[in-house]
Amino acid sequence: MRLFRHQLTGEQRLYWRSRELAFFTFLFPLLIFVLLASVYGNDRIKKEHNVPAKEYLLAGILGYGLVSTAFAGLAIVLVIRRESGVLKRLRGTPLPPTTYLGSVISSTVIVYSIEAVALIVLARVLYDVPLPHEWPSVILAVVFGTLAFAAMGIALTGVIRSGDGASAVVNAVYLPVSFLAGAFWSAQSFPHFLEVISEILPLTHFIRLMRNIVLLHQPIWDNWEQVAVVAAWGLAGLILSVRTFRWEPREG
Amino acid sequence: MPAVAVKDLHKTYGSHEAVRGIDFEIEAGEVFGLLGPNGAGKTTTVEILEGYRTRDSGTVEVLGQDPQRAGLAWRDRIGVVLQSSAMYPNLSVAESLALFAGYYRDPLDVDQVVGLVGLEEKRAARVRTLSGGQTRRLDLGLGLIGNPEVLFLDEPTTGFDPAARRAAWDVIRSLRELGKTILLTTHYLDEAESLADRVAVLREGRIAAIGRPADLTGSAPATEIRYRWNGEDVVVSTHEPTRVLHDLTTKALGEGRELENLSVRRPTLEEIYLALTSNEEPTE
Numbered sequence: 412m413r414l415f416r417h418q419l420t421g422e423q424r425l426y427w428r429s430r431e432l433a434f435f436t437f438l439f440p441l442l443i444f445v446l447l448a449s450v451y452g453n454d455r456i457k458k459e460h461n462v463p464a465k466e467y468l469l470a471g472i473l474g475y476g477l478v479s480t481a482f483a484g485l486a487i488v489l490v491i492r493r494e495s496g497v498l499k500r501l502r503g504t505p506l507p508p509t510t511y512l513g514s515v516i517s518s519t520v521i522v523y524s525i526e527a528v529a530l531i532v533l534a535r536v537l538y539d540v541p542l543p544h545e546w547p548s549v550i551l552a553v554v555f556g557t558l559a560f561a562a563m564g565i566a567l568t569g570v571i572r573s574g575d576g577a578s579a580v581v582n583a584v585y586l587p588v589s590f591l592a593g594a595f596w597s598a599q600s601f602p603h604f605l606e607v608i609s610e611i612l613p614l615t616h617f618i619r620l621m622r623n624i625v626l627l628h629q630p631i632w633d634n635w636e637q638v639a640v641v642a643a644w645g646l647a648g649l650i651l652s653v654r655t656f657r658w659e660p661r662e663g
Numbered sequence: 664m665p666a667v668a669v670k671d672l673h674k675t676y677g678s679h680e681a682v683r684g685i686d687f688e689i690e691a692g693e694v695f696g697l698l699g700p701n702g703a704g705k706t707t708t709v710e711i712l713e714g715y716r717t718r719d720s721g722t723v724e725v726l727g728q729d730p731q732r733a734g735l736a737w738r739d740r741i742g743v744v745l746q747s748s749a750m751y752p753n754l755s756v757a758e759s760l761a762l763f764a765g766y767y768r769d770p771l772d773v774d775q776v777v778g779l780v781g782l783e784e785k786r787a788a789r790v791r792t793l794s795g796g797q798t799r800r801l802d803l804g805l806g807l808i809g810n811p812e813v814l815f816l817d818e819p820t821t822g823f824d825p826a827a828r829r830a831a832w833d834v835i836r837s838l839r840e841l842g843k844t845i846l847l848t849t850h851y852l853d854e855a856e857s858l859a860d861r862v863a864v865l866r867e868g869r870i871a872a873i874g875r876p877a878d879l880t881g882s883a884p885a886t887e888i889r890y891r892w893n894g895e896d897v898v899v900s901t902h903e904p905t906r907v908l909h910d911l912t913t914k915a916l917g918e919g920r921e922l923e924n925l926s927v928r929r930p931t932l933e934e935i936y937l938a939l940t941s942n943e944e945p946t947e
Binding site: 417495497500 | 713715735736738739741743745747749750751753754758762763765766767768805809
């Protein structure tokens with residue numbers, strides 16, 4: 412436990428010290444939120460229970476923030492650490508691998524929790540979006556979502572072969588996924604074939620879960636369908652991660 | 664009990680036999696050099712000892728345990744400095760050492776290690792601002808922070824300028840004074856000669872020679888005396904250069920002629936090394 416706290420402190424320091432990472436995974440979703448909210452003005456979305464577009468956007472960006480911190484950011488960091496030999500070096504120390512990965516993932520939970528609170532507060536302060544009532548469900552969804560998407564992110568590192576390619580591959584996955592999942596605008600208004608793809612994606616269901624909890628004030632246990640889809644993807648990610656995770660560089 | 668014992672070690676990658684039967688032992692407190700050109704099997708051997716690679720056959724013991732099966736308590740007692748030197752660029756030198764110190768039960772003091780590796784002035788500097796030599800010294804520090812009994816150093820000075828190499832040598836000498844058992848790989852003969860108590864020269868996955876550095880250079884090729892006589896280049900190889908040279912100069916002076924292009928060359932350590940690593944007939 413002492414070792415876990417030690418490593419978690421280290422991971423937090425590493426995350427916030429890396430300005431590029433903190434900017435693109437933490438700050439960028441906040442900027443996108445303000446930018447798009449100012450574009451949408453006072454629009455409402457008919458197909459999403461006629462909620463104001465800004466309120467819907469909050470749920471979407473909560474999803475976008477999750478993929479950028481827990482999925483994209485984590486995958487890029489782990490590939491860079493693997494390819495540069497940091498992971499190999501860690502394997503040469505008595506730090507248990509489970510403690511290491513546990514603290515990396517916990518650090519991601521902390522980052523995304525701050526992100527989620529920042530988004531909710533920003534929406535309240537700037538756009539009068541009412542605060543959620545179901546805080547325990549918000550907390551559960553944040554932790555559950557981070558774990559599931561972290562598992563998928565770690566699984567993705569298995570197919571990335573070089574540190575240089577990490578951002579390119581990760582962007583090519585998480586940006587289209589964010590768009591198709593309706594992170595920036597409701598997927599309900601997409602053409603049918605995109606809607607079909609959208610229904611398969613875990614992020615679509617996470618955003619729906621967030622919408623139901625944060626905007627419609629439903630508890631998380633009334634949304635077992637969304638939870639099940641995200642959990643299934645997370646489990647698939649976990650299985651793939653266990654099979655493909657490597658500590659040593661792919662090259663050399 | 665030796666700190667490291669290797670018997671008949673074999674390792675093949677695909678069709679490439681990287682290690683073809685290596686035996687050696689390292690006593691506690693000894694500095695042992697594994698010397699050889701790239702591809703001789705140095706890194707493979709060391710990474711098997713560090714527990715990164717599995718072996719195909721043979722036995723390996725480090726601190727009485729098989730690295731392939733040894734657990735985290737064993738890792739607590741060894742230090743590893745890999746060839747690549749990646750670190751977290753945004754941590755300072757002291758922060759990096761403190762982070763790694765936390766992984767060990769009984770680490771050295773961060774400031775003591777900063778002093779040992781000569782980074783006092785860079786203590787608070789971010790890793791990304793360090794020069795190559797300074798980064799490598801931090802690498803040494805990270806291998807050392809856990810106060811290991813056995814330290815593995817894989818090519819600790821490759822790519823250094825001469826001054827940086829001397830500085831790194833001083834660090835390694837001070838580790839020896841702390842009583843550490845050190846296994847060091849290098850392709851610099853002078854490095855092995857000035858640091859190691861004993862050296863094994865690896866060639867194509869086998870040990871071509873093993874012994875104290877002085878013993879290895881003792882079996883040296885002869886001194887070469889070269890000059891030009893009657894328009895032809897003459898090379899005399901001898902173990903008695905003084906006498907041969909005296910005879911030659913007496914003869915030349917007697918005839919009133921000049922020994923053109925006269926040169927006397929002691930074999931360099933490089934040449935001894937090359938003789939050991941390349942002149943033997945290829946195996947297979």
